[in-house]
Amino acid sequence: MTYVVSQPCVDLKDRACVDECxxxxxYEGERMLYVHPDECVDCGACEPVCPVEAIYYEDDLPGDQKVYLEVNTxxxxxxxxxxxxARFGTAPDHPLVAALPPQEAAS
Incomplete structure (x- = not known):
C-alpha cells in the first residue's frame, strides 16, 4: 500500500508534503507531485500538510480520484x-495530467 497524490495537486504543487516526507x-512532475509507490513507507506525514487535501492513502481514494493510483504508479x-x-529534479507528467486543462487556483 502507498499514499497517492490526486487531481487537486495539479497546477498547485505546494510542496509542503515534500518537506514533511x-x-x-x-517526486515532481511539470504540473503535479507524485508519490513513488516502492519508496513510500506509509508513514502518512504528507497527508495532513497538503493544503488542498490531494493526498490519500491508496484504499481511501475517493471514487472519482481512483485513476490517480495508476497515474502515480x-x-x-x-x-x-x-x-x-531531492537529487532528481523534474520529470514530464503522466499523459493524463499533461492533457488536463489548466486548473484554477483555490480562492
Missing part, C-alpha cells in the same frame, strides 16, 4: 526508482 519519495515507469526525489 522523511524518505524523500515525493506509471509516472515511475520511465524514471524507475532513483532513490530520492
Amino acid at each position: 522523511p524518505v524523500d519519495c515525493i 506509471t509516472f515511475f515507469d520511465t524514471i524507475g526508482s532513483p532513490g530520492g526525489a
Whole structure:
C-alpha cells in the first residue's frame, strides 16, 4: 500500500508534503507531485500538510480520484526508482495530467 497524490495537486504543487516526507519519495512532475509507490513507507506525514487535501492513502481514494493510483504508479515507469526525489529534479507528467486543462487556483 502507498499514499497517492490526486487531481487537486495539479497546477498547485505546494510542496509542503515534500518537506514533511522523511524518505524523500515525493517526486515532481511539470504540473503535479507524485508519490513513488516502492519508496513510500506509509508513514502518512504528507497527508495532513497538503493544503488542498490531494493526498490519500491508496484504499481511501475517493471514487472519482481512483485513476490517480495508476497515474502515480506509471509516472515511475520511465524514471524507475532513483532513490530520492531531492537529487532528481523534474520529470514530464503522466499523459493524463499533461492533457488536463489548466486548473484554477483555490480562492
